[in-house]
Amino acid sequence: MGDAKQMLFARNLISICVDSNENxxxxxxxxxxxxxxxxxxxxxxxxxxxVDSLMDEWDFPQKGLEQREFVSTERPRHQRVDVADEELVIDKVQKRHGTRNIQNKKGKLGTFIVQIAFRQNATWQGNVVVVDTNDKKTFSSAMELIRIMSDSLKGD
Known part of the structure; x- marks a missing residue:
């Protein structure tokens, strides 16, 4: 029996394709x-x-902390809350643009399929599949995700 390929499914799935590692x-x-x-x-x-800006644009997952403002500014249209409209911003994006399969995109040095489940404590929490080794790992911060990626690219 062959090895099952690790898969992630989420509306905010991204594929990080690393092509070079300079400096x-x-x-x-x-x-x-x-x-x-x-x-x-x-x-x-x-x-x-x-990626954080992309999550802000999709408003998914929502931030656990908002940026502090000293001067009141009006929010961009995509971030305004309309009580009568209960549809999520990311659902509107999906309807407008459709979805594509990103799990076949590859980087020259490494490929990482990432699902950010939460944005709490001013960082990210979620899952990552290291495509080259088919390992699924969880991370509790953006720094931990970068460490997983770095170790994978080194071959650790």
Missing amino acids: ADFQGNVWHQYSDDPISFKSVTNMLTM
């Missing part, structure tokens, strides 16, 4: 289910910021 920093693309085009990143910090 101990990752470069590559992030794919998500609602676009045919990847989002390139030039560093780990750039990738973390970009």
